[in-house]
Amino acid sequence: xxATVRRSLIAAVIVGCLAAAAGAGQQKPAxxxxxxxxxxxxxxxxxxxxxxxxxxxxxGVKVTxxxxxxxxxxxxxxxxxxxxxxxxxRAEATGSVVVRGRYVATDQTEWQVVGSAAxxxxxxxxxxxxxxxxxxxxxxxxxxxxxxxxxxxxLIYDVKSQQFRFERSNGLVRVKWEEPEQPAKPAPESAPQxxxx
Amino acid sequence: MSALGWxxxxxxxxxxxxxxxxxxxxxxxxxxxxxxxxxxSLEFGGSVIRxxxxxxxxKFEARSPRVKAxxxxxxxxxxxxxxxxxxxxxxxxxxxxxxxxxxxxxxxxALAGSVQVASNGWVLEADHVTYDLKTGKVxxxxxxxxxxxxxxxxxxxxxxxxxxxRP
Numbered sequence: 001x002x003a004t005v006r007r008s009l010i011a012a013v014i015v016g017c018l019a020a021a022a023g024a025g026q027q028k029p030a031x032x033x034x035x036x037x038x039x040x041x042x043x044x045x046x047x048x049x050x051x052x053x054x055x056x057x058x059x060g061v062k063v064t065x066x067x068x069x070x071x072x073x074x075x076x077x078x079x080x081x082x083x084x085x086x087x088x089x090r091a092e093a094t095g096s097v098v099v100r101g102r103y104v105a106t107d108q109t110e111w112q113v114v115g116s117a118a119x120x121x122x123x124x125x126x127x128x129x130x131x132x133x134x135x136x137x138x139x140x141x142x143x144x145x146x147x148x149x150x151x152x153x154x155l156i157y158d159v160k161s162q163q164f165r166f167e168r169s170n171g172l173v174r175v176k177w178e179e180p181e182q183p184a185k186p187a188p189e190s191a192p193q194x195x196x197x
Numbered sequence: 198m199s200a201l202g203w204x205x206x207x208x209x210x211x212x213x214x215x216x217x218x219x220x221x222x223x224x225x226x227x228x229x230x231x232x233x234x235x236x237x238s239l240e241f242g243g244s245v246i247r248x249x250x251x252x253x254x255x256k257f258e259a260r261s262p263r264v265k266a267x268x269x270x271x272x273x274x275x276x277x278x279x280x281x282x283x284x285x286x287x288x289x290x291x292x293x294x295x296x297x298x299x300x301x302x303x304x305x306x307a308l309a310g311s312v313q314v315a316s317n318g319w320v321l322e323a324d325h326v327t328y329d330l331k332t333g334k335v336x337x338x339x340x341x342x343x344x345x346x347x348x349x350x351x352x353x354x355x356x357x358x359x360x361x362x363r364p
Contacts, residue, residue, distance in 0.1 A: 039344070039345070039346035040344070040345045040346055041342055041343065041345070042342070042343040042345070043340075043341065043342045043343075044341050045340060045341070046337065046338060046339070046341070047321070047323070047335070047336070047337040047341035047343070048334065048335065048336045048337070049334070050332065050333045050335070051282075051284065051287070051290055051333040051335065052284075052287060052333065053333070055343070057341070057343075
């Protein structure tokens with residue numbers, strides 16, 4: 001039973017993180033030209049690009065969205081048919097990629113999630129988000145304090161099916177679950193009070 | 198000397214007196230004042246500068262209440278500037294800056310000071326931006342912020358509406 005609960009929590013946390021990381025935000029589009037991704041900002045110390053072509057951000061790149069922030073050294077974005085159409089576009093983040101987000105699981109518990117890797121990509125036509133190269137994932141349940149950690153080479157998230165998988169080329173994917181420390185047993189003098197009820 | 202002679206000589210002396218002494222040289226021009234050899238500096242009020250692709254692929258139009266030009270054919274300096282870049286079959290790109298330098302020869306625009314470049318669903322904000330009208334390439338060598346989504350779309354549509362109301 002406990003293992004089942006753990007498995008479902010792990011799934012919920014990772015799906016939530018990846019949904020945020022891949023930009024599959026929960027917000028619905030406001031109009032035909034609105035992006036499903038909600039309001040996003042990308043900040044950097046250098047930018048170059050062509051209208052309707054690729055956009056390159058470098059030096060201290062920070063992406064801020066409704067449910068996530070991502071930092072990296074370089075970010076290249078290929079929009080879809082229109083410049084604002086990232087849903088069908090493509091993005092490549094390289095250099096110290098760190099994704100931070102918050103996720104409310106199906107049991108209404110809130111999780112703080114952090115994923116880091118050497119590179120991160122999102123392909124809108126495939127509907128796939130990938131973190132690759134020394135993937136480290138940490139999820140903290142803000143209600144219970146439980147911590148989930150995963151080490152892998154690659155993390156793949158399918159936006160349509162909301163399925164995910166971790167891969168490691170040499171060896172097994174390492175998953176660590178830490179329950180919060182149980183509160184100390186009441187001192188002997190307080191025991192009669194508790195037992196008296 | 199007769200009275201008539203003095204009457205003629207005195208006015209002549211009075212007229213010649215200011216011209217006496219060493220030849221005076223013209224004062225040096227004040228700093229920033231163009232010399233005769235320099236290109237003439239022109240200033241216009243409430244002007245529109247247009248640059249377009251000879252093949253008809255795009256057109257650029259910049260407006261400003263104050264335009265300075267090195268010559269009739271530019272380059273032009275607009276302070277402040279509102280501009281529109283329209284590529285055939287694409288959404289217009291709107292630009293605003295405290296200053297814009299438009300060079301028709303190189304078909305390049307340099308924007309500086311509270312720069313905003315916007316199109317359908319996105320707004321780019323920066324301190325300095327260069328825009329190559331031929332290639333559509335945008336470069337911001339410093340602090341840059343790109344906003345995407347509904348707020349950017351709303352702001353863009355508002356500005357397109359303002360542009361459309363202009364005579």
